[in-house]
Amino acid sequence: MKDKKNIIIIIAVIFALILVIILARVFVFTPSPVIKLATIPEGEHDPAVWGKYYPLQYKSYLKNKEMAPTPTGFGGSVNYQKSTKEPEILMNFQGMPFGKDYSEDRGHPYSLQDLKETKRIGPESPGSCMTCKTANMIDIYKDMGDGYSRVPLMQLFGRIKHPITCANCHDPASMNLRVVVPAFIEAMQKKGIDVKKASREKMRSYVCGQCHSEYYFAPPDKKVVFPWDKGLKAKETYAYYTEKPAGFEQDWLHPVSGVKMLKAQHPDFELWSTGVHAQSAVSCADCHMPYMRKDGRKYSSHWVTSPMKHVESSCLTCHKQSEKWIMERVKTIQNNVWEMQRTAGTTIARAHEVIGKAAKVSGVNKTELEKARELVRKAQWFWDFIAAENSMGFHSPAEALNTLGLSVDFAHQAIAAANRAAKTHY
Ligand code: HEC
Ligand code: HEC
Ligand code: HEC
Ligand code: HEC
Structure with missing residues (x-):
């Protein structure tokens, strides 16, 4: 009888211990879940504040x-003058700022510094230049509307404190x-899209x-406009620029050569959309x-860089080939495009x-002579x-090669x- 009582006590103690351990795990050892309620006001552009x-x-x-360079050797964020690898740039952009300074782009946190330091800006540069470089664009646009594009960039610098930060892509209240x-x-x-x-x-x-799109500063106000009315391909944007009445001469x-030239700006979105x-x-x-995963929590990587630095998370989610195969495919596409890009560029320089x-x-x-000018x-x-464009053709390989092939022919x-x-042969 006494033994039975003892056994019951022992079992009760064991249960009590288990209960204590379970409760302790729940209340003491579990890291407190991050449910701090975000109260980021509109206009807060410091990423460190969002980061809390x-x-x-x-x-x-x-x-x-x-x-760092990219694993493919193209793109990357190591700052160098593109003309060291493609000397034809010096001829093709002669007489305009890209003939003087055309360097590789780098990460979003540098956008403001690079805007301030590039030799391509000067006292004449319009406010429109800051459109894609800073989160402060949001407040400036709110205050001035389209008028900001006419204000000299130098006058706006006082109000520009941050590069591209969270607010450029997220609503601070909902995080949408x-x-x-x-x-x-x-x-x-x-295009009918809201x-x-x-x-x-x-x-x-x-x-x-x-x-990451092509744009131009529409006269007379230098307002930023995307030339997409006729479509997003090279031939369609060219038609937009060339055909009246919309048009944009030079x-x-x-x-x-005495030619009225156009400069393209990173049409990444356009090229991707054809792929x-x-x-x-x-x-x-x-x-x-x-x-990515960290301690069991899934989140979107905000390291916006070459996906070839993390092929497994970027590509192998869909592609079942090996990482090596994928890398070789990308390099082959890019090498083919590079070769045609040089061929077109050097032929144009000669033209x-x-x-x-x-x-x-x-x-x-x-x-x-005018025909020759229009063709070049x-x-x-x-x-x-x-x-x-920034992907050396990867975003749409067939379209890239077709566009360059036509370019060589026009040149x-x-x-x-x-x-x-x-009446001669130069
Ligand atoms: C299917 C995957 C994929 C998609 C979708 C994609 N990209 Fe890319 N992107 C790449 C690859 C691959 C490269 C080449 C990277 C390299 O050479 O290391 C690249 C290169 C770039 C670069 C240059 C990177 C550097 O290091 O200089 C930019 C900028 C870029 N992409 C922007 C975009 C934008 C904007 C979109 C959407 C409109 C987009 N990409 C869609 C795969 C993709
Ligand atoms: C507010 C405008 C803006 C937005 C939004 C934006 N970018 Fe960029 N991006 C830039 C500018 C400007 C640069 C060049 C910065 C420099 O060189 O100082 C850049 C650079 C890059 C680079 C090159 C990085 C490197 O290390 O060389 C990649 C890749 C890129 N962006 C991809 C993207 C992708 C993908 C998105 C969407 C998820 C995106 N960007 C959204 C303006 C923007
Ligand atoms: C260039 C655009 C861009 C910038 C800048 C940006 N984000 Fe994002 N963010 C995204 C995209 C795209 C997603 C994926 C959203 C989706 O699929 O719904 C995302 C998702 C998120 C999410 C949802 C959870 C997740 O990881 O998918 C949070 C939280 C977030 N971002 C916080 C931030 C913070 C904080 C900053 C500034 C330090 C920031 N973002 C800057 C584009 C951006
Ligand atoms: C969300 C799914 C998805 C992701 C992520 C993705 N791909 Fe693809 N990829 C596709 C689909 C779908 C096709 C069309 C052909 C097919 O079905 O395989 C394709 C086609 C391709 C092709 C054929 C070339 C072409 O343009 O015709 C290459 C090369 C390629 N992908 C490379 C990559 C690389 C490199 C990455 C990562 C940077 C990547 N893909 C990420 C779905 C994806």
């Missing part, structure tokens, strides 16, 4: 400060993705497309901001020279559309027309 609530995203955002660049919103509106109602999946590309006059990934609904964020010589011949056939303008647009036609104009 979203430490994993913030920590990966800070990695954007690392500067948002687009803030007016030109993107307007260009999409013209970005405020866009699906989350679409927003995973739109947040990037608001900046970014600058080429001093050698097999866009058609398969693979967004910019799928590759550039893949999901500028030949046209320049032809123009000086007395009795030159003016009609043929077009050739350079097609070349630049791919050269200024040769330009040389032939200039030779006909001068």
Whole structure:
């Protein structure tokens, strides 16, 4: 009888101990879940403040400060002058700022510093230049509306404190993705798309497309406009620039060939949109901001860099081939595009020279000369559309090669027309 009582006591003690251990685990040892309620006010652009609530995203955002080459050897964030690898740039952009300073881009936290330091800006630069470089653009636009584009950039610098930060892509209250660049919103509106109602999946590309797109400063106010009315391809944007009444005549006059030239600006969104990934609904964020895990928690990497640095999280989620195979595929695509890009670029440089010589011949056939000028303008647009794009053709390999192939042909036609104009063979 006494033994039975003892056994009951022992069992009770064991149960009590187990209970204490369970309760202790729940209340003492479990790390407190991060349910700090975010109270980030609109207008707070310091990423460190946002980072207090979203430490994993913030920590990966800070990695954007690392500067490193990419595993493919293309792109990357090591600052160098592109003309050291492509000397034809010096001829093709002669007489305009990119002929003086055309360096590789780098991570988002540097956008403001690079804007302030580039030799491409001066007292004449319009406020429009800051559109894609800073979160402070949001407040400036709120105060001034489209008028900010006319204000000299130097006068706005006092109000620009932060580079590209969380607010460029997120609504601080809901953390939903948002687009803030007016030109993107307007260009999409013209296509019948209301970005405020866009699906989350679409927003995973739109947040990037608001900046990683071709644009121009529309006269007379230098308002930022995306030339998308006729479509997003090189030939469609060229048609937009060339056909009246919309049109846009020139970014600058080429001093050698006397051609009214256009400069392309990073049409990443445009090239991607023609590729097999866009058609398969693979967004910019799928590759550039893949999901990562830390202590069992899933989050989007905010280290926006070459996806080839983390092929497993960026590509192997869909592709079942080996990492090595994927890497080789990307390199093959890029090497093919690079070769055609150099061919087009050097042929265009020759066309500028030949046209320049032809123009000086007395009795030159003016009609043929103008034909040659129009052809080199077009050739350079097609070349630049791919050269200024950031993926060395990867975002849409077939479209990239087709665009460069046409460019080479236009450049040769330009040389032939200039030779006909001068009745000689340069
Ligand atoms: C299917 C995956 C994929 C998608 C989708 C994708 N990219 Fe890329 N992106 C790449 C690869 C691969 C490269 C080449 C990286 C390299 O050379 O190391 C690249 C390169 C870039 C670069 C240059 C990176 C550097 O280091 O200089 C930028 C900028 C970029 N992409 C922006 C975008 C934008 C904007 C979108 C959406 C409109 C997008 N990408 C969609 C895979 C992708
Ligand atoms: C507010 C405008 C803006 C937004 C939004 C934006 N970018 Fe960028 N991005 C830039 C600018 C400007 C640079 C170049 C910064 C520099 O070189 O100082 C850049 C650089 C990059 C680079 C090159 C980084 C490197 O290390 O070389 C990649 C990759 C990139 N962006 C991808 C993306 C992707 C993907 C998205 C969307 C998730 C995105 N960007 C959204 C403006 C933007
Ligand atoms: C260039 C655009 C861009 C910038 C800048 C940016 N984010 Fe994001 N963020 C995204 C995208 C894209 C997602 C994925 C959203 C989705 O799929 O719904 C995301 C997701 C998130 C999420 C949701 C959870 C997750 O990880 O998917 C949080 C929280 C977040 N970001 C915080 C931040 C913070 C904090 C900053 C600034 C330090 C920041 N973001 C800067 C584009 C951006
Ligand atoms: C969300 C899914 C998804 C992700 C992520 C993804 N891909 Fe793809 N990829 C596809 C689909 C779908 C196709 C179309 C062909 C097919 O079905 O395989 C494709 C096609 C390709 C092709 C064929 C080339 C072309 O453009 O015609 C290459 C190369 C490629 N992907 C490389 C990559 C690389 C490199 C990454 C990572 C940076 C990547 N993919 C990430 C889904 C994805």
